[in-house]
Amino acid sequence: MVIKANCKINLGLNVIRKRDDGFHDIESVFYPAGLSDTIEINPSPDLEFRFSNSGLGIPGDPDSNLCVKAWKLMNSLYQVPPVRIHLEKIIPTGSGLGGGSSDGAFTIKALNEMFRLDLDKGQLKDLASLLGSDCAFFIENLPAMAKGKGEILEKVSVRIGGLYLVIIVPPVHIGTSEAYSIIRPARHEHSPGVIINLPVERWRELMINDFEAYACTKYPAIHRIKETLYLKDAIYSSMSGSGSAVFGLFSKIPRLEGLFPGCFVWASPPLI
Numbered sequence: 001m002v003i004k005a006n007c008k009i010n011l012g013l014n015v016i017r018k019r020d021d022g023f024h025d026i027e028s029v030f031y032p033a034g035l036s037d038t039i040e041i042n043p044s045p046d047l048e049f050r051f052s053n054s055g056l057g058i059p060g061d062p063d064s065n066l067c068v069k070a071w072k073l074m075n076s077l078y079q080v081p082p083v084r085i086h087l088e089k090i091i092p093t094g095s096g097l098g099g100g101s102s103d104g105a106f107t108i109k110a111l112n113e114m115f116r117l118d119l120d121k122g123q124l125k126d127l128a129s130l131l132g133s134d135c136a137f138f139i140e141n142l143p144a145m146a147k148g149k150g151e152i153l154e155k156v157s158v159r160i161g162g163l164y165l166v167i168i169v170p171p172v173h174i175g176t177s178e179a180y181s182i183i184r185p186a187r188h189e190h191s192p193g194v195i196i197n198l199p200v201e202r203w204r205e206l207m208i209n210d211f212e213a214y215a216c217t218k219y220p221a222i223h224r225i226k227e228t229l230y231l232k233d234a235i236y237s238s239m240s241g242s243g244s245a246v247f248g249l250f251s252k253i254p255r256l257e258g259l260f261p262g263c264f265v266w267a268s269p270p271l272i
Contacts, residue, residue: 001114004036005106007097008137009167009240009247011158012192013209017185019149023133024180028146029192030098030137031158033165033247035266037103038088039067041110049075049082055089066104066131073130074111081115092264094173096241098138104131105138125153145193158196162270164250166229169264170221172244174211179242182214200249203236215243221263222246228259 011029018024037055044050051068062068067085074080085107091099105128112119119127121139128135133149144153188208195206216223222239225246229237232255234248248254253267 001042001110002038002040003106003110005039005099005102005138006036006141007033007091007099007102008134009033009097009165009245010209010238011196011203012207012238013211013241014188014192015180015183015185015210016187023149024183024185025148026146026150027188027191027193028150029143029156029158029196030134030146030150030153031143031160032138032141033097033167034268035091035097035167037090037099039103039106039110040086040088041107041114042084043114044082044084047082050084051087052085053087053089055087056092058087058089058093066100066135067107069131070104070107071111073127074108074117077127078115078117080111080117083111083114092169092245094175095169095245095264096174096239096243097167097169097245098134098241101132101135102138104128105135109139125151154193156193156196160200160249160271162251163200163235164253165268165271166234166248166250166254166256167240167245167264167266168225168229168247168260169245170219170225170260171262172219172221174215174219174243176242179211179214183210200235207236207238209239211242212239215239219244225260225263229254232256232259 008030013028124139125136129151143158229248237248
């Protein structure tokens with residue numbers, strides 16, 4: 001079985017309070033994007049679980065990869081037999097695009113289908129939440145207002161059909177713990193769930209990612225990317241998640257050749 005595990009972008013990201021368990025409550029609109037990893041899962045002929053990867057490098061112990069954790073979880077709960085998983089990594093890691101979370105969630109969905117477990121969406125979301133805070137989003141993979149740690153999801157309508165999405169990732173890694181260490185939680189006057197109902201042209205003045213100011217100060221490349229996208233007539237541009245990816249929404253596909261040396265660059269066809 002071969003599946004595409006797509007990323008997401010954050011439309012606004014407000015950190016509203018620190019929880020007693022050490023995590024933070026957020027408000028953000030998660031929006032699925034077409035940039036995807038490829039995961040191939042096949043039954044293991046020798047009944048030994050194996051994981052391999054290619055494409056972009058993945059730091060850390062392979063046992064910490066969410067594809068591996070997803071299989072181990074499904075094996076422990078549902079006795080899913082050993083499989084061979086190969087991950088072709090396209091989504092840059094540590095970029096705020098949720099690539100690892102997507103890989104874990106799509107692996108759970110694939111194992112459910114392969115072994116005919118007949119788990120419903122609610123059960124799949126509960127399982128995905130055990131892997132990470134925003135993994136549950138990728139089960140339904142539809143625009144959603146995210147609250148709590150990112151696992152409380154409410155479907156929303158985002159009216160950006162016909163626009164082009166551009167994602168730029170500089171060679172900068174911002175650790176999640178580093179990003180949250182400088183945040184001062186507070187409620188904003190306008191929630192992202194409200195702002196998305198306004199014309200996209202107004203998002204620039206109202207839609208805020210709480211991590212962006214720090215990231216742009218410490219890593220000037222992020223600020224330069226955002227400013228360049230606006231100079232190229234982006235309607236709205238923002239950092240995604242805790243960084244370091246920056247995205248822009250355009251009414252027509254921009255010419256970006258040579259503008260972002262050393263960066264990962266991706267552009268979508270018109271959004272639906």
